[in-house]
Amino acid sequence: MTKFLTRLADDPRGTAMIETALLLPLFLTLLLGILIYGQYFLLAHSVQQAANDGARAAITGLDAADRRAVAIRAIDRSMRGVGGYRGELRSVLVSETTDAVTVKLAYHVPETSLLHSALVPAPGDIISASATFELPVE
Structure with missing residues (x-):
């Protein structure tokens, strides 16, 4: 066996094969x-x-309930292009003050996603984001 390895190491093709294997x-x-990580970003x-x-x-929206419904429809429409998107994997929180509306979105990564690979540690199963927009002044 050692004679084979010595011969393999002396041959340029063998060296290339060993380097490739490593x-x-x-x-x-x-x-x-x-x-x-490209898919995560x-x-x-x-x-x-x-x-x-x-x-x-x-x-x-006219009131809090209407604003939440409008926000959810817009989020679902925006996320429709994402592969594997399902509405039950997202949670939406709409809060408002007298001058602004804030939408917080948490999306649970689907189990079929490449992010659940065991070879490379993934950043996380939940991706969160929030956005705030000012209400129009009357």
Whole structure:
């Protein structure tokens, strides 16, 4: 066995094969990490944009219940383009003061997402965002 390894190490093709065997797992892990964190940043951006859209739409509501309903519809419309989005995975909190409406959105990452990979540690299962818009002055 040692004679085979010595011959393999002396041959340039054998050296390339050994280097590939050592570096390929590291390269694949790095590539998978780039894909996972890329998906996380895309999803985090989408959640923030949905919170912005919800708050922007909520200022048109007539009362608190109407503002919440309008915000949820805007969030669902905004998140529709996100793969695997389901309304039951999000929670929305709409709060208001006399001069502003704040929408807080928490989105639970679906189990089928690449973010649940065991090879690379994921940032988290819940992505949260909030947005505040001022109410129009009457």
